Amino acid sequence: MNHIREKEPIFTLSAGPVAAYPRVLRALSSPIQYDYDAYFQAFYESVARKCSTALRTKEPALILHYEPAAAIEAAATSLIGPDDVVLNLASGVYGKGFGYWSARYNKELVEIEVPYNEAIDPQQVEDAFRRRPDIRIVSLVHHDTPSGTINPAREIGATVRKHGALLLVDAVSSFGGMDIHPGDCNADIFITGPGKCLGGAPGVTIVAVSDRAWEHMAANPKAPRASVLSYLDWRDAWSKEKPFPFTPSVAEVNGLDAVLDQYLEEGAENVWQRHALTAKACRAGMQAMGVKLWAKTEEIASPTTTAVRVPESLSDSAILSAAKDLYGVAFSAGRGDTLGKLIRIGHMGPVAEPFYAVIAVSAFGGALRCLGQKIDLTAGVEATMAVIDAAKKK
Numbered sequence: 001m002n003h004i005r006e007k008e009p010i011f012t013l014s015a016g017p018v019a020a021y022p023r024v025l026r027a028l029s030s031p032i033q034y035d036y037d038a039y040f041q042a043f044y045e046s047v048a049r050k051c052s053t054a055l056r057t058k059e060p061a062l063i064l065h066y067e068p069a070a071a072i073e074a075a076a077t078s079l080i081g082p083d084d085v086v087l088n089l090a091s092g093v094y095g096k097g098f099g100y101w102s103a104r105y106n107k108e109l110v111e112i113e114v115p116y117n118e119a120i121d122p123q124q125v126e127d128a129f130r131r132r133p134d135i136r137i138v139s140l141v142h143h144d145t146p147s148g149t150i151n152p153a154r155e156i157g158a159t160v161r162k163h164g165a166l167l168l169v170d171a172v173s174s175f176g177g178m179d180i181h182p183g184d185c186n187a188d189i190f191i192t193g194p195g196k197c198l199g200g201a202p203g204v205t206i207v208a209v210s211d212r213a214w215e216h217m218a219a220n221p222k223a224p225r226a227s228v229l230s231y232l233d234w235r236d237a238w239s240k241e242k243p244f245p246f247t248p249s250v251a252e253v254n255g256l257d258a259v260l261d262q263y264l265e266e267g268a269e270n271v272w273q274r275h276a277l278t279a280k281a282c283r284a285g286m287q288a289m290g291v292k293l294w295a296k297t298e299e300i301a302s303p304t305t306t307a308v309r310v311p312e313s314l315s316d317s318a319i320l321s322a323a324k325d326l327y328g329v330a331f332s333a334g335r336g337d338t339l340g341k342l343i344r345i346g347h348m349g350p351v352a353e354p355f356y357a358v359i360a361v362s363a364f365g366g367a368l369r370c371l372g373q374k375i376d377l378t379a380g381v382e383a384t385m386a387v388i389d390a391a392k393k394k
Contacts, residue, residue: 010328013351013360015145015305015344016173016196020255024200027258032250040250041240047253048238050260054268055190055208056181060238062207062231063256065249068172068193070229071205075168075189076101078231079213081220083107084136087128087165089120091151092144093336094170102139105222110135116147116338119300122155129163137166142185143174146335148307148344149300150174157185166213172196176263177275177304177348188213197275197304199349200259203252207231271352276303278347278357281387285361289380291368294342304352306345307338308364314371316340322367329363354388 012019020028033040044063051061064071076098080086086106088099090113103109110132112124120140129135138160142153153169160167169187174180177197182190188210195202209231217223217232224230226245233245263271283293283301286308294307301307310316316333320343323329332344345360361384365377 007324007328009324009330011351011356011359011363012330013346013356014330015148015332015346016348017202018196018199018346018348019350020201021199021258021262021350023262024194024255024258028201028251028255030251030254035244035248035250038240043257044248044253045238045240047257047260050257050264051206052208054260054263055175055206056183057208059208062209062234063238063248063253064205064207064234065203065246065252066205066228067195067202068170068191068205071191071193071207072098072170072172073101074229074231075191075207077105077229078217078223079166079168079189079220080105080137081216081222085110085132085134087112087125087132087135087138089125089138089140089151089156090114091118091120091149092116092141092147093338094144094146095139095141096336098139098141098170106137115296116144117149117294117296119149120151120156122152122159125156125159129159129165133163135163135165137168139168139170141170142180143171143302143304145173145302145305145344146338147294148302148305148342149295150178150302151300153180153185153187157187161186166216173304173348174302176271177352178272179268182208182210194256194259197271197348197352198259198263201252201255203249204256206256209235272303274354275347275352277388277391278352278354279303279306281354281357281384282306282345282347282360284387285357285380285384286364288383289361289365289375289377291364291375291380294338304346304348306347306360307334307342308345309342310340311368311373314368314373316343318371319343319364319367322370323363326370327363327366329359331360331364354391357384357388
């Protein structure tokens with residue numbers, strides 16, 4: 001049998017997972033400690049507290065030992081009870097997907113869905129509460145990665161809180177890359193992880209949970225216990241005085257500690273700034289050479305992922321293959337309803353550095369040109385550099 005070995009990318013500019021920082025890789029190779037040893041229990045508590053520092057919350061964060069998609073599903077099963085009416089906000093594939101999980105547990109699902117190149121309007125949420133004042137839980141994806149678009153979490157969160165409902169926010173691919181925290185948007189469950197903007201490995205999840213959400217889960221007769229999907233089982237595991245319900249991912253905790261040090265030492269504002277500049281430069285270059293953005297308006301385009309439309313005469317797979325084969329650059333295809341319609345360029349963690357925008361524009365434009373597309377590659381690269389140069393002169 002012949003085995004075809006795929007060529008490893010030189011640059012991975014995907015929508016995640018992304019390259020990890022060197023200090024994270026070193027931490028992942030640290031000794032594996034026994035989870036009930038006093039040393040590890042104290043270390044685990046320090047990491048949970050460090051998470052809360054990054055999230056800007058008072059209580060130590062919940063660390064769940066699986067990647068964020070599982071944590072979002074666990075949030076659905078832990079929070080949503082049989083008497084709950086849930087408002088699901090769907091502006092993309094991931095937002096729509098939460099509605100399927102919610103439907104397993106809720107009394108009724110109410111949904112606002114917009115085209116996947118648009119964002120949720122906070123007025124739509126206000127109108128939904130006027131029609132259905134019995135809405136108890138609202139679910140929102142802040143950055144719907146398969147679309148590269150951002151929802152106005154602060155404004156939506158203010159509306160949800162005004163009406164006394166609980167808000168669940170998926171910030172997996174936005175936290176660490178832009179200015180968003182649980183308190184900013186009145187989130188009752190705020191889910192993120194180290195494998196995207198923070199530049200770590202994707203094996204654990206960080207969750208901030210409000211007192212209101214804990215109370216709701218505790219009162220939920222269907223909330224799982226003695227289960228890997230149970231938030232309640234892990235509630236006090238951050239404390240060195242409390243046992244773990246299951247064996248934690250020791251290596252991933254080591255890596256998470258390094259991720260948080262990287263983020264806090266660089267300074268959150270500095271991290272957000274380089275993500276934003278990289279995306280701005282990439283968008284400018286793409287548009288200058290004739291490539292169209294997927295987002296309906298640039299204002300809702302993500303600073304952590306640039307999504308561009310696939311030209312009508314080409315396929316996404318052809319562009320992705322050409323970029324990788326010719327230049328060693330890996331991008332991401334769409335997902336679900338956006339598959340085949342767009343290509344995503346990630347600006348997260350170590351590759352959220354402005355010069356990677358030059359690489360992205362060069363490789364993408366070169367791939368298009370190789371496939372016979374008429375584009376102005378020189379104009380694209382020059383526009384990208386102009387944005388970077390202007391920022392550096394300030």
